[in-house]
Amino acid sequence: PRVAVIVVAAGSGTRLAGGAPKAFVGIDGSSILRHALDGIAAAPPAQVVIVVPSGREGDARTEALSVFGDRNELVTVVAGGATRQQSVAAGLAALWADVDTVLVHDAARALTPPAVFARVIDEVRRSGAGVIPMRPVVDTLKRVADAVVTEAVDRTPLVAAQTPQGFPRAALEDAYARAGAEHTDDAALFAAAGHEVRTVDGDDLSFKITTPADLDRARHLLRSGAP
Ligand code: C5P
Numbered sequence: 001p002r003v004a005v006i007v008v009a010a011g012s013g014t015r016l017a018g019g020a021p022k023a024f025v026g027i028d029g030s031s032i033l034r035h036a037l038d039g040i041a042a043a044p045p046a047q048v049v050i051v052v053p054s055g056r057e058g059d060a061r062t063e064a065l066s067v068f069g070d071r072n073e074l075v076t077v078v079a080g081g082a083t084r085q086q087s088v089a090a091g092l093a094a095l096w097a098d099v100d101t102v103l104v105h106d107a108a109r110a111l112t113p114p115a116v117f118a119r120v121i122d123e124v125r126r127s128g129a130g131v132i133p134m135r136p137v138v139d140t141l142k143r144v145a146d147a148v149v150t151e152a153v154d155r156t157p158l159v160a161a162q163t164p165q166g167f168p169r170a171a172l173e174d175a176y177a178r179a180g181a182e183h184t185d186d187a188a189l190f191a192a193a194g195h196e197v198r199t200v201d202g203d204d205l206s207f208k209i210t211t212p213a214d215l216d217r218a219r220h221l222l223r224s225g226a227p
Contacts, residue, residue: 028222041071057079113227186198
């Protein structure tokens with residue numbers, strides 16, 4: 001297949017308070033975006049679309065050049081929107097004509113191992129469905145109303161969804177064209193359009209860097225040799 005990875009990196013990073021849009025905050029010597037691109041460059045797809053805040057396109061091209069070097073012509077950089085869903089839509093509009101499989105990935109999941117990308121691509125190819133990487137839920141879950149526990153929730157059938165989420169291109173474009181409301185993720189939008197979504201194993205290293213504590217965790221993991 002001809003695979004494109006859309007890396008959404010247009011979030012503001014308000015919760016991270018890193019002094020820059022989140023993707024441009026440094027983990028070690030390298031930014032969150034650069035680490036995310038490193039994971040993709042290990043097995044480069046046909047196209048990488050990087051979606052960044054308007055005005056940051058040049059910075060993204062510089063980061064991409066340092067990662068992809070003379071293969072940099074596979075990179076497209078576009079400006080994102082006010083919501084993640086709008087940013088993904090901007091990325092979809094920039095896909096090359098011959099791309100048939102699309103992975104949508106949060107730059108904030110900067111340490112995602114290359115093997116997760118491979119598992120998602122293989123399962124999209126095998127099944128023709130949408131595919132999400134998932135982890136089991138480890139916390140004990142409760143349903144709560146007005147600060148009172150109303151029910152214990154059985155976590156056995158529940159999973160936590162990660163990215164990259166993979167889709168056949170035509171079906172994903174169809175789902176985006178029909179999406180009325182904002183959805184929690186691309187898989188939810190895809191399912192709302194009537195398409196099947198399957199799962200593969202995710203990875204604990206694919207956690208999303210959201211808070212300063214998440215950034216500390218990523219720094220610690222990199223110092224101890226991850227991913
Ligand atoms: O805000 P949150 O952590 O859920 O964002 C997940 C991913 O979506 C991040 O990589 C962020 O940069 C991206 N995003 C985006 N455009 C937005 C909001 C978030 O590309 N408007």
